[in-house]
Amino acid sequence: EPEVTQTPSHQVTQMGQEVILRCVPISNHLYFYWYRQILGQKVEFLVSFYNNEISEKSEIFDDQFSVERPDGSNFTLKIRSTKLEDSAMYFCASVDRANYGYTFGSGTRLTVV
Amino acid sequence: AQSVTQLGSHVSVSEGALVLLRCNYSSSVPPYLFWYVQYPNQGLQLLLKYTSAATLVKGINGFEAEFKKSETSFHLTKPSAHMSDAAEYFCAVSANFGNEKLTFGTGTRLTIIP
Numbered sequence: 713e714p715e716v717t718q719t720p721s722h723q724v725t726q727m728g729q730e731v732i733l734r735c736v737p738i739s740n741h742l743y744f745y746w747y748r749q750i751l752g753q754k755v756e757f758l759v760s761f762y763n764n765e766i767s768e769k770s771e772i773f774d775d776q777f778s779v780e781r782p783d784g785s786n787f788t789l790k791i792r793s794t795k796l797e798d799s800a801m802y803f804c805a806s807v808d809r810a811n812y813g814y815t816f817g818s819g820t821r822l823t824v825v
Numbered sequence: 826a827q828s829v830t831q832l833g834s835h836v837s838v839s840e841g842a843l844v845l846l847r848c849n850y851s852s853s854v855p856p857y858l859f860w861y862v863q864y865p866n867q868g869l870q871l872l873l874k875y876t877s878a879a880t881l882v883k884g885i886n887g888f889e890a891e892f893k894k895s896e897t898s899f900h901l902t903k904p905s906a907h908m909s910d911a912a913e914y915f916c917a918v919s920a921n922f923g924n925e926k927l928t929f930g931t932g933t934r935l936t937i938i939p
Binding site: 817 | 859932
């Protein structure tokens, strides 16, 4: 079964550093999402991406965040200057509208120290 | 706007007993509804989804859920709990499919008592 692949699985970074979280969506999917889950809390929507542009973003997705699909396969989330409160599990998802299937990756656990 | 409310942040059931996890939704349009399971330190796995076809939806691992519009509910059930069902369960809603984000509930941690 096709999978959404996320790398790295775990990243530790110092506060103020830039991080890039990477995702390889399922190849024929057209809609892509990033969500995050702070430890012990619910999963929150960050941003959706379609046709090489952001289609919707949440209040969380401020100027320190950016997304891009640089090469038609990877889908990245960049956090420019990390803060302690950015520590969370970040999930990528891609969507197959034909089969109503959201597929999530296994996540990247980001720890900011 | 869409939202879901999961009643009970923690539910404990005995092995072999009925599992009932509650989810109520709020939506201004006909909703798409989902249940996801998350095992410790893992990602989100889809259990089942309601997409306006049959109101009784069967999913993986013996779980099912019934969409009740009159009660705005989408409760998750399993007739007989197994130790491997211990996990966090999230209900989610979307106003559309594909080009619309999922809004998740706060989750219910299911514990199975041997």
